[in-house]
Amino acid sequence: MDDHRELSDYIRKLHDENSSKHKVIGSRLCYYSFKFNHRISEELYEGHLHFSFDPHGPPTNVVFVKVAQDDAETIFQRTAAANDGVVLRPWTYLFSKQKEFEDLPEDTYLRKGIWVLCYDRFEHNLKHWTNLAKPKPNKGIAYNDKLKLPIKTGDDRLNQFWCNSIRKLIDGVCDIHKEGLYHGGLGSRSNYVFICKSLKIINIKGSLDKLTGEQCEARKKEDIMDLLWMLDNWFESILAGGKRSWPECQHFFDFVNHAKTLNLGCDVFVKKVLHHPFLLNADQRMRLFDHYDTMRNCPITAQPVNNALALSAFDNFKSWNSTSTVNNMNSFMSGVYYHAASTKKQKKKANYSGNVSSLLRYLRNLNHHYQKHGLTAGSWEDVERGATTHFGGFLELIYRHLEL
Numbered sequence: 001m002d003d004h005r006e007l008s009d010y011i012r013k014l015h016d017e018n019s020s021k022h023k024v025i026g027s028r029l030c031y032y033s034f035k036f037n038h039r040i041s042e043e044l045y046e047g048h049l050h051f052s053f054d055p056h057g058p059p060t061n062v063v064f065v066k067v068a069q070d071d072a073e074t075i076f077q078r079t080a081a082a083n084d085g086v087v088l089r090p091w092t093y094l095f096s097k098q099k100e101f102e103d104l105p106e107d108t109y110l111r112k113g114i115w116v117l118c119y120d121r122f123e124h125n126l127k128h129w130t131n132l133a134k135p136k137p138n139k140g141i142a143y144n145d146k147l148k149l150p151i152k153t154g155d156d157r158l159n160q161f162w163c164n165s166i167r168k169l170i171d172g173v174c175d176i177h178k179e180g181l182y183h184g185g186l187g188s189r190s191n192y193v194f195i196c197k198s199l200k201i202i203n204i205k206g207s208l209d210k211l212t213g214e215q216c217e218a219r220k221k222e223d224i225m226d227l228l229w230m231l232d233n234w235f236e237s238i239l240a241g242g243k244r245s246w247p248e249c250q251h252f253f254d255f256v257n258h259a260k261t262l263n264l265g266c267d268v269f270v271k272k273v274l275h276h277p278f279l280l281n282a283d284q285r286m287r288l289f290d291h292y293d294t295m296r297n298c299p300i301t302a303q304p305v306n307n308a309l310a311l312s313a314f315d316n317f318k319s320w321n322s323t324s325t326v327n328n329m330n331s332f333m334s335g336v337y338y339h340a341a342s343t344k345k346q347k348k349k350a351n352y353s354g355n356v357s358s359l360l361r362y363l364r365n366l367n368h369h370y371q372k373h374g375l376t377a378g379s380w381e382d383v384e385r386g387a388t389t390h391f392g393g394f395l396e397l398i399y400r401h402l403e404l
Helices: 009-017 069-081 126-133 160-178 213-238 247-260 266-274 282-296 302-309 312-317 323-327 331-337 339-343 356-376 380-391 394-403
Strands: 029-034 044-051 060-067 092-097 113-120 192-195 198-201
Touching: 029 092, 044 113, 060 069, 069 092, 069 113, 126 192, 126 213, 160 198, 160 213, 160 266, 213 247, 213 266, 247 266, 247 394, 282 302, 282 356, 282 380, 282 394, 302 356, 302 394, 312 356, 312 394, 331 339, 331 356, 331 380, 356 380, 356 394
Parallel strands: none
Antiparallel strands: 029 044, 044 060, 060 113, 092 113, 192 198
């Protein structure tokens, strides 16, 4: 078919004769058109759909994603059946005859056409977007996407778009599993697309219906592992200097990779990943200090916390309240540090020892004071920034040693 919109008698005939061959959500397809660049190697093509209820009205902008012939109907049925918001559902699947692909010899079978799934027009898939956004040698990042870039904020935190999107992807994949489906291809960046300021999944392949309980668990865990493996490699490729240039990111994937070696059920594994500090916002991270200090003061849960804080991994946080550290605290942090002394009319003599457990107590107090007197401290981000500036990595260490 050429670049102009044209009536496809062939497709219309197929619809009339066999409505199960080409299914369209909500309407009957009248005709469609592609924008070709004559390269069979392309993964997707932009195009348009017209429907029988309004064949001469404005077209629906779509993307045709190339799939293998044997997978086309299955992927359509599985993806169309998924009701979770993280899934971009397809309009139809079809076989398109194409008259010429200049790069192929005449006897190549693919010259006859391609099988495609048709989705609402999305901006990019993750593979293409990454190529655009990846820093170029001696040029930095030339691509302008203020919603998604920079991935790492000035506070060394994950951009809110990515923080929310990764959590939604993980939750969404779990919801897909609850519907009796599994994806089977989450290791590929081509199966993630950007549309309407969201990151969504396409091309669901598998059904859990006929699998045993053990097989279902394996498929579900494989999906989650594939998603996290993709993210691990994606962060490594898109960050200048890789993950090691960003300790918070490295902490997260070290946690994930260690958790993979343990005999955790899929639901437990997912819960621990979702609650890692890397994927939390500032107030959620500060509340974790409160949670762990409460555990430390409870007779039933105190021992694991005290054992963890006694590990050599926390040696860098011994004598955390050195004179230089305290003198460099901002006014809010300093006020909290000396608060206990001021209530006893003492001056500049705080009620904190230099051991690691007293640091946890101090950070817990920082959270409590902000909730009571927050306006004097700015935002949650300001408070958490101060904690990270002086005690970066402390929360990630506690989380790893108490959650795994």
